[in-house]
Amino acid sequence: MNDHLVQKRLGYALVLGSLAALGPLCTDLYLPALPTLAAELETNTATSQLSLTAGLLGLGAGQLIFGPLSDRFGRMRPLLLSLLLLLAASVGCALATNIDQLIVARLLQGIAGAGGAVLSRAVARDLYSGHDLTKFFALLMLVNGLAPIIAPVLGGGLLTFLSWRGIFGAIATISILLFVLSSVKLHETLPAERRSTGGAVAMIKSVGKLLHERQFMGLCLTQGFIMAGMFAYIGASPFVLQQIYHLSPVTFSLCFALNGMGLVFAAQISSRLAVMWGELMMVKIGLTIAAIASVILVVAGAMHAPLAVLLVPLFFSIINIGIIGPNAGSLAMQSQGRNAGSASALLGVCMFALGATAVPLTGIGGTSALSMGLTICGCFFIAILIFLTLARPTFAKKS
Template sequence: MSDHLVKKRLGYALVLGSLAALGPLCTDLYLPALPSLANELNTNTATSQLSLTAGLLGLGAGQLIFGPLSDRFGRMRPLLLSLMLLLGASVWCAMAPNIDQLIIARLLQGIAGAGGAVLSRAVARDLYSGHDLTKFFALLMLVNGLAPIIAPVLGGGLLTFLSWRGIFGALATISILLFIFSATKLHETLPVERRSQGGAGAMIKSLGMLLRERQFMGLCLTQGFIMAGMFAYIGASPFVLQQIYHLSPVTFSLCFAINGMGLVLAAQVSTRLAAVWGELMMVKIGLIIAAVASVILVIAGALQAPLVTLLVPLFFSIINIGIIGPNAGSLAMQSQGRNAGSASALLGVSMFALGATSVPLTGIGGTSALSMALTLCGCFAIAILIFVLVAHPTFAKKTAAA
């Protein structure tokens, strides 16, 4: 890697991290408004959570669109298109007269917001490899991690003088600013000679090849189910902490921010340790933390424990994302060069599609601390099984062959 790229690493992380933050912003900014949104639109908790589910499905589906497109046409044109679509979808969300239209608009908003998420990883792979890629992913998580910390706090603050519709208006404003920023500050990182050839058939073939790579898909699904647990927390925590434990929107946002800060710090520490112990070891450590913390969280939920007793295992359940995320993502992307956009898309779609499935599970029979904890624990258990049975054996074979 050239000295020029080393000097530019932080700058790229700030720009690409802001784009990657579109996913968390689309989901987290309006979290404190979910209860009031449900009341105003005359709907119940489970139905209002479908607006979050729709956004997550869109974030997953959009990556399957913009990832392969970026391998074919370069990174910039799909990125600017996604930001234009995000503006239109955010305006529709702000003006939606009922929950049905809001769910549709949220789906489109998620599709549009996926552009920044998938292309930030693809551009990183264009520029870096090996431990440099892991370090850059950690920088992305540092910048990107500010979004889930700031977004609910900002959303809670906005609710003091705006309705939930105003929050979607804020997202529309953010999309305009990011469009201007991207158009003036970024440049194309995928030369024409490195772009995939052919039309839709070639893009589908590229995705099909990745689906057959056991190591890549094992890491992809491991990360996906870990993130599904986090999205279950994102979808259920506003109701658990505000309606059951009676926290105000601002206090809830502060609790959410503490967990986000822990996630960011865990990402930075794990990346430094990965330079010594390796990314594979850090993934294993993260999965152990996930297992222990989520089991304790289930016990706390079953006993209807006091708030502090619930928040401590919840904190450790969330920070493992910062350990597993950059390390598993780097291991998965390191083997992908020409197909970085498609690989990034599959990483993203696994996270958001599985997350969209986990959110409604927390509302079955009524959202509670126990339902949230059981969903987290179940997602983490599946992630561990996939890693042990699918991903890890491929590393063992490579070690034996060496």
């Protein structure tokens, strides 16, 4: 890596982190407007929430579209295409006259938002390798980790002077700004000679090949189940902390923000420790913290512990994601050069697919601190099992 790229690392992180944040932004920014939206479109709450589900499905499916496309045609063209699609889909959301139109537009918006997420990781892999890639992923998490914290607050603020249609108009404006910023600040990072050849069949085969790579899939699924634990927390914590422990929305937001900042801080520290101890060791440390913290969380939930007792293991359950995420993601992507787009797509699909599965599990039998803890703990221990059986043996063979 040359000095020019070193100097531009923070600038790239800001642009790519903003692109990676498009997914949370599209999902979380309009959440405060859901009741108003449902009333204006004359639909019920459950049907209006299908617009959220459609967006999440799009975020998962879009990974498999833009990742292989970027391996075939380079990074910039699919990236700019995704931003144009995001603009069109956001305008479609703003102009929707019924819930069916909104759901379709939200699906397209999710697909478009996935482009930024998958391509930000692919571009990072093109530019960096080894410890530098881990550091850059940590920088991406610093920028991207703030999005889920800021988006709902920003959405609520926008609603004070905009309608729900105005929020989608704001997303359309953001897509224009990112299109201009990407065109000016980014450049093509995948030369023609390194691109995959062939048509759609070749792109599908590149994804299929990755499914048979034991180390990559071990790390991919490890990260995916760890992130599923985080989705379970995101889905259940509003009910647990506000309805059971009676926190006000403001106090809940502060707790949510504290955990988010802890995750971001852990990512920065782990990226520096990885230089001394290696990414593999950091993944092991993160999984150890995950196991201990989630078991204590289950015990606290089962005993109906006071709020202060519950929040401590919950905090450590969440911040370990900042340790495992950048390091497992870096290890998985380091082995993928030519297929970085497809590899990034599979990482994203695992996160969203497993996360979407984990969220409803917290509601079985009624959402509670115990059901949240059991789901998080279950996701973490599956991640540990996959790491021990799939990923770690491949590293042992290389040593």
